[in-house]
Amino acid sequence: MSSRRPHKSVIESLPLRTITTRVTPAILILLAVSLMIVHRTDTVPVEKLRIAVTDAVAPVMSAISRPFETMADSFSGIKTMRQLKAENIRLKAENERLQQWYDAALKYQAQNKSLQDLLNVKADAALSFVTTRVVSDPGGSFVKSVLLPVGLGDNVAKGNAVMSGRGLIGRVTEVGERSARVLLVTDLNSRIPVIVQNTRTHAILAGKNTSLLRLERLPIDSSLSVGQRIVTSGDGGQLPPDIPIGTIVEVGPAGVIVQPLADIETVTYVQVINAQVDRGLLTGEITPAQPKHGKR
Incomplete structure (x- = not known):
């Protein structure tokens, strides 16, 4: 009598490792595609979920990154006496030049104030700022953004400009109670007037997901140079005027290419600029002034 072996399915016959x-x-x-879809979704519930997760993660990332930054600062601060002496001489010469510029600036500031008073010029809104550390890197090849451990409690608002010591690096796109996400000027979705x-000459500065930027929507008769x-x-009204961003490094068939003033990939400390902007500049709706009724 022949014995039959029990029939096994294909899945049961395969090893677990396979x-x-x-x-x-x-x-x-599937998980990566789902995360990309959730990240690109701009609905209110998804944005609130992202902000809640960011608020929870920001303090942890800040605590973890602090010892490594301290160690990196210690190594970078080690210099030989020869380097320190050369740097001291250079700083003294630079300080003398800056003193001359400072004296000239004081003179022009007084002249400017006098002319503004004479012409009854309305001054720009005062700017306030908060200084903070960057607690995440600029992201991967497709998303150029950083995370800051400041939020609504620090008077940070959506649309605020974010600067390094040399120039604009981005603007706030999401803000929670204790964290904020900054879209960098190098991101493909960044467009700045x-x-x-x-x-x-007016133009739009566009990110390219590289270290360089490009000027778009230039007038036909614009003549630009490196x-x-x-x-x-x-x-x-989204960003304050006259914030430096970069310099033109190429004018050619590829367009007008701009090099940011700030080294965005290695920036550590930033300032979030909070400008009190008239809401009419953002919406285009200007409320008519109420007529004043004088006494008869």
Whole structure:
């Protein structure tokens, strides 16, 4: 009498390691696609979820990164006596030049104030700022953003400009109670109204997901050259005017290319600029002034 072996399915006959090897990539791909869809979704519930997660993660990342930054600062601060002496001489010469510029600036400031009073010029809104550390790197190849451990409790608002010591690096796109996400100027989705400082030519500065930027929507008759400085125009009221961003490094078939003033990839400390902007500049709706009724 012949004995029959029990029939096994294909899945049961495969080793567990083989099944895991085949299924794991599919699960990871599905998870990655789901995260990308959630990140790109701009609905209010999804944005609130992202902000809640960011608020929870920001303090942890800040605590973890602090010892490593302290160690990095210690290594970078080690210099030989020869380097320190050369740097001291250079700083003394630079200090003398800056003193001359300071004296000239005081004179022009007094002249400017006198002319403003004479012409009855309305002054720009006062700017306030908060200084903080960056607690996450600029992201990968497709998303250029950083995380800051400040939020609504520090008077940070959506749309605020974010600067390093040398120039604009981005603007706040999401803000929670204790954290804020900054879209960098190098991101592909970044569009900033700017002007060429010496010619006052208006344009849009676009990110390319690289270390360089590009000027778009330039006037046909614009004549630009390498070395010209690019600053914010303040159009639309989103960003304060005259914040430096970069300089033109190439004018050619590829367009007008701009190099940011700040080293965005290695920035550690930033300032979040809070400008009190008239809401009419953002919405385009201007409320008519109420007529004043005098006494008869």
